[in-house]
Structure formats: structure tokens, C-alpha cells
Amino acid sequence: xxxxxxxxxxxxxxxxxxxxxxxxxxxxxxxxxxxxxxxxxxxxxxxxxxxxxxxxxxxxxxxxxxxxxxxxxxxxxxxxxxxxxxxxxxxxxxxxxxxxxxxxxxxxxxxxxxxxxxxxxxxxxxxxxxxxxxxxxxxxxxxxxxxxxxxxxxxxxxxxxxxxxxxxxxxxxxxxxxxxxxxxxxxxxxxxxxxxxxxxxxxxxxxxxxxxxxxxxxxxxxxxxxxxxxxxxxxxxxxxxxxxxxxxxxxxxxxx
Amino acid sequence: xxxxxxxxxxxxxxxxxxxxxxxxxxxxxxxxxxxxxxxxxxxxxxxxxxxxxxxxxxxxxxxxxxxxxxxxxxxxxxxxxxxxxxxxxxxxxxxxxxxxxxxxxxxxxxxxxxxxxxxxxxxxxxxxxxxxxxxxxxxxxxxxxxxxxxxxxxxxxxxxxxxxxxxxxxxxxxxxxxxxxxxxxxxxxxxxxxxxxxxxxxxxxxxxxxxxxxxxxxxxxxxxxxxxxxxxxxxxxxxxxxxxxxxxxxxxxxxxxxxxxxxxxxxxxxxxxxxxxxxxxxxxxxxxxxxxxxxxxxxxxxxxxxxxxxxxxxxxxxxxxxxxxxxxxxxxxx
Numbered sequence: 198x199x200x201x202x203x204x205x206x207x208x209x210x211x212x213x214x215x216x217x218x219x220x221x222x223x224x225x226x227x228x229x230x231x232x233x234x235x236x237x238x239x240x241x242x243x244x245x246x247x248x249x250x251x252x253x254x255x256x257x258x259x260x261x262x263x264x265x266x267x268x269x270x271x272x273x274x275x276x277x278x279x280x281x282x283x284x285x286x287x288x289x290x291x292x293x294x295x296x297x298x299x300x301x302x303x304x305x306x307x308x309x310x311x312x313x314x315x316x317x318x319x320x321x322x323x324x325x326x327x328x329x330x331x332x333x334x335x336x337x338x339x340x341x342x343x344x345x346x347x348x349x350x351x352x353x354x355x356x357x358x359x360x361x362x363x364x365x366x367x368x369x370x371x372x373x374x375x376x377x378x379x380x381x382x383x384x385x386x387x388x389x390x391x392x393x394x395x396x397x398x399x400x401x402x403x404x405x406x407x408x409x410x411x412x413x414x415x416x417x418x419x420x421x422x423x424x425x426x427x428x429x430x431x432x433x434x435x436x437x438x439x440x441x442x443x444x445x446x447x448x449x450x451x452x453x
Numbered sequence: 454x455x456x457x458x459x460x461x462x463x464x465x466x467x468x469x470x471x472x473x474x475x476x477x478x479x480x481x482x483x484x485x486x487x488x489x490x491x492x493x494x495x496x497x498x499x500x501x502x503x504x505x506x507x508x509x510x511x512x513x514x515x516x517x518x519x520x521x522x523x524x525x526x527x528x529x530x531x532x533x534x535x536x537x538x539x540x541x542x543x544x545x546x547x548x549x550x551x552x553x554x555x556x557x558x559x560x561x562x563x564x565x566x567x568x569x570x571x572x573x574x575x576x577x578x579x580x581x582x583x584x585x586x587x588x589x590x591x592x593x594x595x596x597x598x599x600x601x602x603x604x605x606x607x608x609x610x611x612x613x614x615x616x617x618x619x620x621x622x623x624x625x626x627x628x629x630x631x632x633x634x635x636x637x638x639x640x641x642x643x644x645x646x647x648x649x650x651x652x653x654x655x656x657x658x659x660x661x662x663x664x665x666x667x668x669x670x671x672x673x674x675x676x677x678x679x680x681x682x683x684x685x686x687x688x689x690x691x692x693x694x695x696x697x698x699x700x701x702x703x704x705x706x707x708x709x710x711x712x713x714x715x716x717x718x719x720x721x722x723x724x725x726x727x728x729x730x731x732x733x734x735x736x737x738x739x740x741x742x743x744x745x746x747x748x749x750x751x752x753x754x755x756x757x758x759x760x761x762x763x764x765x766x767x768x769x770x771x772x773x774x775x776x777x778x779x780x781x782x783x784x785x786x787x
Contacts, residue, residue, distance in 0.1 A: 203580040211577040215563070222565035222606070287561030291622070294525050294555045295578050296547060 205301050212297075212305025219279070220309050226275060230313050234268030234321045241387060242328060249388055254418070258332070261325045262413035263386025265318050265346060266406060270381065272314040273353040274374035276306050280361025281370035289448075299448035300441070306361075307354040314350050338416040345416075345426060348433035349409055353377050355440025362447040386410045405432035478503040478633050478664035479524060483533035486519055486688075493519045495688035496533065501681070503632075506655065506665040508675035511685035512778065517668035518558065520685070521637045524666070525555045538632045554623030555635045560615050561622065564608040568599050568618050571607060576625040586625075593621040597654060613647025616640075620654055634658055636667040640674060652678055672771050684777050691777040699773045706741030707772050708749060709734055709764045717759035724753055726775040733761075738776050741765055 203211070220227055238257075241264065246256035280303065283289050292302055322330070334342065357374045364370035381387070383397055384406040393401055401407060408428040415422035479501035486494040493516045501507040511517050522528040524537055526546045535542045538552035562571045569590050576586035594600045597617040607615055616639060624631055636655070640648040655678055659665055669675055675682045676696045683693040692699055710725070712718035712733040722728060727736025737753070739745050746765060754760045 203578055207580075208578055211574055215566075215574055218570065219563060219565060285559070287557040287559040287619075288563070290522075290525075290527055290555060290557050291561035291575070292578065293527055294550050294553060295575070296550045297578055 203297075205298065208297050209301035209304045212301055213308045214305075216279075216305040216309030217312060220313055227313060227316075230268075230272055230275065231317050231320050233271060234264055234317050235324050237267060238264040238321055238325060239328075245387075251389060255329060255331075257325060257328055257330050258418065259414070260387060261321065261330050261332075262342075262410050262417065263381055263384075264321055264325075265413070266349065266386060266410060267378070267381045268317050268321065269314055269346065269350045269353060270374070270378040272310050272317065272350065273357040273377055274371055275313070276310045276354045277357040277361035277364065277370035277374045278367045279309075280306055280358050281364045281367045284362060285367065299445040302448070303355065303358045303444055306358055307351060310354045311347065311350050315347075318346065332417040333419045334417045335419055338419055341426065342413045342416040345409060345412055345429055345433070348430060348437070349405075352433040352436035352440060355437055355444060357440075359440050359444035359447060362444055380404060381406050381410070384410055405429070405436065408432065476503060477501060477536075478505075479507070479535070479537050479666060481524075481533065481535040484520070484523060484530050484535055485532040486516075486523060486528065486530050488519075493688050494523070494530070497685075497689055499683060499690065499693075501664060501666060503664055504659070504662050505680040506659050506667070506678050508679035508682045509666070509668045509685055510670070510672065510675045510682055510774065511668075512670060515685040516688040517685055518637055519688075521555070521557075521635050521666070521668060525553055525635050526550055527555075551626075551630065553633045553635060554626075554631045556616075556619050556623045556637065556639060558637045558641065560619050562607050562615060562618050565606050567604050567606055568594060568610070569603040571618060572622055572625060575622040579625050581625070589625055593624060596657075597621045598650075611647060612643050613650050616643065616647065616651055617654055620651070624658075631663065633664045633666060636665065638668055638670065640669070640671065648674075672774055684774060686778050692773070700767075706739050707766045708737045708739045708746055709766060710737065710753070710760050711762040713759055713761045721753055721759055726772065736772065736775070738772060739765065741767075 238260065241260050242257045246260065249256055251259040283302075283306075289302070357370075357377060360373035361370045364373055383393070383401045384390070384404060385401070386406060390398060390401045390407070408425040409432070412422050412426040412429050414420075415425065477500050479499060481497055481499045484494050484497040484499075485492070495516075497516070497520065499509075499520075509517050509520060519528065523530050524535055524542060526542050526549050529543055537549045540548040540552065542549050562568075563574075566574070572590035572593055573586045576589045577583065581589055591600075591603075594603045597620065599614060599618060599621070602610060602614060607618060610618065620634075620636070620639070623634060639655070640651055643651065652674070655665055655667070665678075667674075667678070679696065681694065682696055682699060684691045684699070692702070694702065707727065709727075710721065712721055712735065715733065718730065718733045718735070721735055725735035725737050727734075729735070737749060739749055746763075750760065750763065
């Protein structure tokens, strides 16, 4: 027994426990993570919404998937910061001397992020209901929408974990994730793409967030979604594979 | 019965007294490591006997932390070999990791977790079951006198308490398993009382038979704790021995000279290893014998005009250090 090293599963379980415990103790950050998306939704619906013509759908119904995806980006940024914090302090060195690999270590951070994010998503949906969000999704549609969201959160959290391994400071880690937080804006998340300048269409239509938003919106309103969910899933799978591979390589190589 | 005698015959082979691998907890040959074109370790040779406290002494940038990182498998050497607890740090990385613990310069405990939670987590990560981890955490809290603070978040701990917790976290495995403990500048930034507490913890580790490898900039620390000391400069060992040997060999005594005026001070300065311009005082190593002191005075001040007063002191490790390191850098002390 004394010579045993922990199995990857036991290690990951212990580190997920750590991640959740750290989130619970760091209430300021959690409250920000929860309040921010709700505030954003209110800003979009009440400040901008009146001026945005989204056709037959009410703007609140149009914008909810976008707000949820946007807050996934914010949540992922927190992963980068906490990973980078562990790099700066001795935590990563200690873990490496305990033979803990990149995957269990980062799983601990990513699962905590995903948990915080689901909580934020539930809160956004709750407030959205109060201000007139009326989804007409089938149970299967709900499941598919939540599944896609989980895939996206997991993928961007892993990418941002990789950013946390690269960044020299937690502040820099935060900046690296800017792209992820910005990505929902030039998509169909907040305004229809055809209202954007022509040169932006190509990017907006073919970036990962647009098929995700289109799928979630379609699923929640029980409208046909075409192959958008598969495109979204392929993007998430690709980004996740990239995040896991890059962070694994960085974790092994990184020396202070 | 026959198997037992057979076994004792093989394990009982006397290896003590011979410089075989088995008697050394740490052994490096020609260890070399560069970062960005700068050679941080330059063919470093070290030998640390099992069960002893070994101090690696050197100024900032001497290569202390790099040495620790290579020995604890966190960085791979560019050339040379290192064995820790009998295992090669590159080819038998896992076996090395199982035999060591590292307490680095930066605390590896989570500030918002309690002392007990931190230790239980580390114990779980090293392969203990939930129950065994809790038991081990309690034992370590007791041993490092942290039981009263066990349920407080560690951000409320003093610097010394945090270091002790960090040290304890490195020892979550059975004491028999962790055979070499690495401490990278364990007392940097601690107040004198916390430093004393940490020294006690190190002595206790050593009393348990654990090999301790520590780095320090504090000569007093090496003098007080270590059985043997290596002085590191420019990535290589400048000197190695017991604190007593080093003091005797490199600077048994120190001759303090007070120059008559500033010009005299500047004339004498290149020959000295200790410089205090404010009082025009210079230190020069000597063996302390009348003949050597007289010869030194004549050699340094042939016209008998530069030196106003002198005094002979027993050397400290500071003198050893200054004697050795002044040779490796240009005398820019004027």
C-alpha cells in the first residue's frame, strides 16, 4: 500500500473535489460568475433589444442562447486564471513530483468550471423565464441543447487551461482568453448575421459559435436545425482535442 | 528456513564503507543544464550520503533551484547523470518520484483550504485511501504542531506555519517510503522564530533517518543544520565538506585590516575578500599563524603606510563563501 501511486481516476476525483471546494470558498468569484451573465442578459434585452429586429421571435427568446454561450466564455477564463495561479505557486511542481499527470490535474479545474457554469446557466434561464422567455423545446430538444452547451463549455475550458499553462502570470492568462469571450459577438448570438457588414459574413457564418447558437436556438424553440448541431459538435470535439493535446504537451514540457 | 538464510546472505552483503551507489541517497556526475544559452549547471558532481542533511549553498543564480528541479525530476539535464534513492532521474522518473518529496520556494498549499484539507488532498493524490489519508493528515498535523490550526484556512497561518504545512504535505506517504526530502530555500523570508521552528522540523526528519537536501543562501543555516555543505557558484561545486572542514580549509581565520585612508583602501581592496568601505575595513583569509599574518601584512603593505590597524578573527561560513565566490567574479567592489 505504501508504495502505491493513485490511479488516474482517484487522482482526478480528488482534484475535482479540490476544484469544487476552492470554488465554494472563493465566493466573490462565484457570485461574479453568476451575476454577470444575468446582468448581461438584462442589458441586451432592455438596453439594446428594442433597437434590434430579429423577425418574428421576441428578442429575449432570441438572445438567451447567446448569453448562455457568452457566459461559458467568462467561466472558461476563470479556468485559465486558476491554472496559471497553480503554475505560479508551487502546486504544479508538487503535483508533478506526486506523479500527477496533466489530464487529472486539468480535469479538476475544468469540472469545477463546468459546474459553476451550469449553475450560471440555470440562473440565466430562471431570470429569462421571469422576463418573458418562452421556449417550446421538447424534452429531447432540452437534452440536446444542454449536451451541446456542455460540450462547448468543456472544450473552451480545456483551451483556456492550456492558456493558463502558457501565461507567465494570472493576469496574462486572463488576457489570453479574451478571444474566447469575444467570439460570440461576431456570430448570430446577439444580432442576425445579415445585419453585419458583408466582409464579416464569411467569418461569422463559419466560426464555431454560430452553429452552436443556431442549434440551441432551434432546439429550444422546436424549429428545424438542419446539420448545425453536428457542425457544432464537430467544432467542440476539435477544440477539445486541441485543448487536451496542447495542455498535455505544455504540462510535460513547462519548466520555470 | 533455507530460503530465509539465503535471503539474509544476499541482503546482508556489506556495502557500508565502500563508495558504492547504495550508500548514497543522491549522486550526480557531470550534470549540465542550460536555459536559453546560459549554462546554469556546469558539470556538477555531488554525493550525498544516506541519512544525512546536505546543504547546497550559493548566491542567487548559482544554480541551486535548477539542481533541485533536476534531482526532483521536474527538469531533465542536458548532459550527465543523477541518481536519487538509487534510481536514475531520467530513465526511472516514477521510482524517483515515489522516493522523494519536494518543498519548493513557493508554497504549494491552497490558501482557502484548511490545513487538514490540504494534507488530506495531498495524501489522496499520493495513493492513500480516503480513510488512510485522513489518518495520515492527523498524524502530520500533530507532528508539525499544527493540530490547533487544523480547521483554519491556511491564509490565516503565519509564514512559519505555512512552511511547516508545506513540509508536512511533502511527507504524506509512509515515512519509510519518502527517503529523500528536498527543501528549496526553506527559510527564505521567515522571521527568526519561524526559522527556528523549521530547523527543528528538519532535525526531526533527519533523526527519523530521512536524507535531507536543502538549498540556502544563509550560511548560518548550513552551519547549524547540515552534516555536509557544498558551495555552488556558476553551476559547479566550488567546495565541499563539513562546515568545520570548509572553515578550516578555506578560511581558518580572517585578518581584518583598517586602511589609513581611502587611497590606501583602494590599493588594498583587490586582494581582500571582505569589503566595508564605510569603515575602510577589509577582510583577508589567513591560517591565523603569526608567521602567515606577518607575511600577509608585509606583502599587502610593503611600505608600512597603508594599514592603520588589524585584528584576527575565527572564520565564519560567510568567509568561506566570500573567499570562494570572489574568485569567480571580477573584483568590482571598489
